[in-house]
Amino acid sequence: xxxxxxxxxxxxxxxxxxxxxxxxxxxxxxxxxxxxxxxxxxxxxxxxxxxxxxxxxxxxxxxxxxxx
Numbered sequence: 815x816x817x818x819x820x821x822x823x824x825x826x827x828x829x830x831x832x833x834x835x836x837x838x839x840x841x842x843x844x845x846x847x848x849x850x851x852x853x854x855x856x857x858x859x860x861x862x863x864x865x866x867x868x869x870x871x872x873x874x875x876x877x878x879x880x881x882x
Contacts, residue, residue: 816852816873826853830868833857841869855880 818826830839830853839850856868859876867874875881 816854822855826855826857829857839869840866843869843871 830850841850841852843851845851850869852869852871854868854870854872854874856864856874856876859865859868864876
């Protein structure tokens with residue numbers, strides 16, 4: 815995972831863990847336990863398009879004030 819502040823890291827992990835059972839991380843970057851190596855802020859979004867990029871090795875931000 816990226817070097818996030820602890821609070822943000824916990825928020826992202828919580829959002830990932832709270833996804834529905836049928837949620838599948840669309841990434842080839844998996845650890846030995848078949849879990850995604852990267853989680854970015856897009857995991858907090860509802861859009862299927864944004865969620866498909868939530869595990870890219872890029873520190874993506876959704877569009878908004880935080881992007882700037």
